[in-house]
Amino acid sequence: MNFKMMRTLFRTDLLIFVREPAAAFFTFAFPVLLLSILGEIFGRYPHQFTLDGTVIDTTYMSIFFPGFVAFIIANLSLQSAPIFLASQRTTGWFRMLQLLPLSLSWVIAVRVLMYFSIFVFSYAVMFVLARQIFDLRFFGQLLPFGLALLLCFASFGSIGFLLGGLFNSASTTQAVASIIFFLMYFTSGSAIPRDQFPDWLFRATELNPMTHVVDLLIAVWTGQAFDQLWVSALVVALVGVAGFVLTPLTFRWDAEG
Amino acid sequence: MSVSDLVIEVANLAKHYGDITAVADVSLQVEAGTIFGLVGPNGAGKSTAIECIEGLRTPSDGSVRVLGRPPRQHRRELFREIGVLPQHNELLPARLRVGEAVDLWRSFHDNPLSKDETLALCGLGGRQKARTSRLSGGQRRRLMIALAQVGRPRLLILDEPSSGLDPVARYNIWRNLNVFKEQGGTILVSTHYMDEAEEHCDQLCLLDHGRIQVLGNPRRLMEERRMRILVKVPHTPDLDRDRLLALDHAHQVEQVENEWFVFGATDRLYGELKQLTHREFLEMRPARLEDLYLMTTGRAYRTGVD
Numbered sequence: 001m002n003f004k005m006m007r008t009l010f011r012t013d014l015l016i017f018v019r020e021p022a023a024a025f026f027t028f029a030f031p032v033l034l035l036s037i038l039g040e041i042f043g044r045y046p047h048q049f050t051l052d053g054t055v056i057d058t059t060y061m062s063i064f065f066p067g068f069v070a071f072i073i074a075n076l077s078l079q080s081a082p083i084f085l086a087s088q089r090t091t092g093w094f095r096m097l098q099l100l101p102l103s104l105s106w107v108i109a110v111r112v113l114m115y116f117s118i119f120v121f122s123y124a125v126m127f128v129l130a131r132q133i134f135d136l137r138f139f140g141q142l143l144p145f146g147l148a149l150l151l152c153f154a155s156f157g158s159i160g161f162l163l164g165g166l167f168n169s170a171s172t173t174q175a176v177a178s179i180i181f182f183l184m185y186f187t188s189g190s191a192i193p194r195d196q197f198p199d200w201l202f203r204a205t206e207l208n209p210m211t212h213v214v215d216l217l218i219a220v221w222t223g224q225a226f227d228q229l230w231v232s233a234l235v236v237a238l239v240g241v242a243g244f245v246l247t248p249l250t251f252r253w254d255a256e257g
Numbered sequence: 258m259s260v261s262d263l264v265i266e267v268a269n270l271a272k273h274y275g276d277i278t279a280v281a282d283v284s285l286q287v288e289a290g291t292i293f294g295l296v297g298p299n300g301a302g303k304s305t306a307i308e309c310i311e312g313l314r315t316p317s318d319g320s321v322r323v324l325g326r327p328p329r330q331h332r333r334e335l336f337r338e339i340g341v342l343p344q345h346n347e348l349l350p351a352r353l354r355v356g357e358a359v360d361l362w363r364s365f366h367d368n369p370l371s372k373d374e375t376l377a378l379c380g381l382g383g384r385q386k387a388r389t390s391r392l393s394g395g396q397r398r399r400l401m402i403a404l405a406q407v408g409r410p411r412l413l414i415l416d417e418p419s420s421g422l423d424p425v426a427r428y429n430i431w432r433n434l435n436v437f438k439e440q441g442g443t444i445l446v447s448t449h450y451m452d453e454a455e456e457h458c459d460q461l462c463l464l465d466h467g468r469i470q471v472l473g474n475p476r477r478l479m480e481e482r483r484m485r486i487l488v489k490v491p492h493t494p495d496l497d498r499d500r501l502l503a504l505d506h507a508h509q510v511e512q513v514e515n516e517w518f519v520f521g522a523t524d525r526l527y528g529e530l531k532q533l534t535h536r537e538f539l540e541m542r543p544a545r546l547e548d549l550y551l552m553t554t555g556r557a558y559r560t561g562v563d
Contacts, residue, residue, distance in 0.1 A: 008364035012357060019352035092348040098313060099343065101336040101365050101408070254313070 005102060006110055013114045023080050027118060028125075031075065035068050035126055036133075043134040051139060051223050061134040066217030067190040068130075070152070072122045074190070074210055076115055077156035078163065078181040085111075085164030086173035094253040104253065112157065119153055140223040148220040148233070152213045155236045158243025159209075165251035184210040209239045262289050264412050264443045265310060269319035272305050272467075279305040280467045283319070287445055287460070289411075292438055294458035295447040298554065302467035303447040304344055307416050310445065311341060324412065337366065340405030344416040348401075349389045355400060356385035359407070366408035378433060379403035395426030402430060406437065413437060415446045419453060431457055451547035461546075465554040475546050483508040483522040484544040484552075488530050490517040496534070504529045511552055520544050520552075 018024050043061040050056070088094055097107055130136035138145075163180070167173045185191055187201070188210035194202055205211050212232035219229035265287035272280040280302040287293040295303045308314040310321050312328030312335070321328060328335055349358060359376060363369040376382040379399035381392075389397060398418065405413055413434070419427040431453065434444055448454055454461050455475045463471040471478055479485070490496065492515045501510045501519055506529055509520035519530060527541050 005364045008361050012353065012361045015357065016350045016352055088350075091350070092343065092345055093350055095313070096343060096348040098332070099311060099336060099341040100362075101333050103333060 006106065009102070009107070009110045010114055013111060014117070017080075017084060017114065017118070020084070023084060026075060027080050028122060031068065031072050031122055031126060032129060034071065035129060038068075039130065039134050043130075049222050052225075056139065058137055058139075059134065061130055062137040062139075063218065063222060064193060065126075065130055065136055066221045067188075067193075067214050068126055069123060069149070069217055070188065070190045070210060070214045071185065072119060072126065073149075073152050073156050073213065074181060074185060074188075076119055076122075077153075077160035078184065079177050081115055081157065081160035082164035082177045083170060083174045085161065086167060087170035089164075089252065089254070090168065090170050098253055108161075115157060115160075116153065123149075138221065140220050145217075145220045148216050148229075151233065151236055151240070152217065155209075155240030155243065156213065158240050158247055162243050162247045162250055165247065184208055187211070189214045209235060212236050212239075263287065264289050264324060265293075265445060266322045267306075267310065267319070268321075270306065270309055270316050270321060271318035272302075272309055272314060273317045278467050280309065280464075283462075283464070283467075283469055285462050285469070285472060287443060289443050290438065290441055291459040292434070292444045292446060292457055294454040294461040295445070295464060296449065296451065296454045296458075296461050296550065297447075297464035297470075298449060301464040303449075303464055304416055305467075306464065307414060307445070307447055311339075311414055337408060338410055339412045339414060340408060340410035342398075342401050342405045342413070342415040342418055344420070349397065351388065351390035353389050354385065355381050355387050355389060355392070358389060358400065358404060359385075362404045362407040368409060369407045370409065375403050375407055378406060380429070395422045395429075398422060398426070399430060399433075402433065411442060413442060413444045413446075415444065417447055417449070419448065419450060427453070451545065451550050455546035463550060463553055470553040471549065479544060479546065479549060482520075482549065482552075484520040484549060485522045486520065486524060486526060487542055487544045487548055488519045488521070488527055489540040490519055490530055490534055491536075492516055493534070500533070501530075504533065509552060518548070520548065 018028075039061055043059060045060040046057060047060045047063050048055050048057045049063055098104065127136070163177055164173065167176065187205040187208050188194075189205070190210065194205060194211065197205065212235040216229055216232035216236055219232065263286050265285070267283060267285045270280055270283040271278070283302075283306055285293070295306060297303050305314065309316050310323060310328065312321075312323075312332050315329060323335055324338055326335060353361075355376070356372070359372050363372065363375070369375075370378070373382070376385065379396070379402065381387075381396060381400055384392070384396070389400065392400065402415065402418060405415070415434075418434070419430050422430070427450075434446070435457065438444060446458070458475060460473065461471075461475055461478075462469055473481075490501070492512070496517065498510050498512070501507050501517055504519075504526065506521040506523055506526040507519050508522060511518045519526065527539065530539055531537070
């Protein structure tokens, strides 16, 4: 596949995606709305955390911003991607692509690249917004934070592709993806900090993979040492391995089989 | 005919889905520079056969070679030389614009038609900005056929190119396809329009229930069965198949509801039937491929008779 073909396919995928009103709203507008509303309510609350034995005073937003980032990752991976994949399979677009002189693995690669670009764009918008309005502060190091973002994106992305291949119908995919997404989101600490949960719920939600995405990102954002975050990193990585192993078994180009 | 003249070679193709046989023991060859029609009613197995030829489906049995290669193993190389029209227009994303679709298809090929040439082929030069969902059925079909031709293919595989279109749209599509053939291209086309198959196809394969019923040149097929004219005779108690076939110029007879369809090679059949039935007027017309189709599959003929 040449560069021109990849570029055109990328552009086409992106155009089709952003022209879908629901996908565009939930991917671009909804995270900004969420950040703005929750930020206005809680964003400036004083909060503190410990870094290298020193207690640091800051705000809710400067600690829990990674929860909003986790929302973008989960929303893209568990909602947008599987629904988009299932709808393109059921409408036959994937069948059409099989009748063209292009490598199907490159189609997947371009699709992943598109989601990553959307994620980077959404992240950048959220970061600038939080920085400008809520005086967001970053306490970690760029490299570990970048690697953690990549790990979370790859892990949840693989689950999104897995979900996208499970059902023939786009509406079934949408229903299942929404249930999984909202269950994970509300119990992960992304919407409501987990330290507000009762003890039993706090423990139960450790089984939620998104909890570990939120914990991992908060840990690297606040500059915690590796021993504070390795468990979450391992869980997120294992979820990713499961996704990468299972996705090829469930992914189908053709709804009719 | 040398092997290199054969663009498609299908031998004993079969495709089963569980207990259901979609295609059984289909063998055919498509020569370069011809239009080959796969004809049959809905559910006859045309699309399954085409999808096996395209490499979208794995045959349960038999072999397929396209441009000398098995399609499933050489998908990418083959689709540089083959243009494909799937059965459904909806395969194009609804939110894609006409010009964007052309750009995308052009990017897949090393030496594609220009954007203007492609748009001229489908007559949509003025609708580049239109979303494909806003096009009429005929316009979308023309666009998809033009997209199939973007890579200057040697072979076009078209699944029901004119299905559901009005006569003008059908005429325009076939005019385009005949130009492609005149330029040396080969076309494998499926259709359930008998008049199209008769008029445009050099060879046709009539499929029903997944099996070949008739294979050959449409005109020759009619001549072989001595089906040149059709006379319709109202059903009466004293007339039966044997009496009709006993006439010198009657070669095929079929009962259709309350009429006998009697086929013959010459107009003399008309006089013989008038004499036999003591009627002054009988309905007579040239026999068509549609009649051969009906005679072979028996479906429409048996409506209300079975």
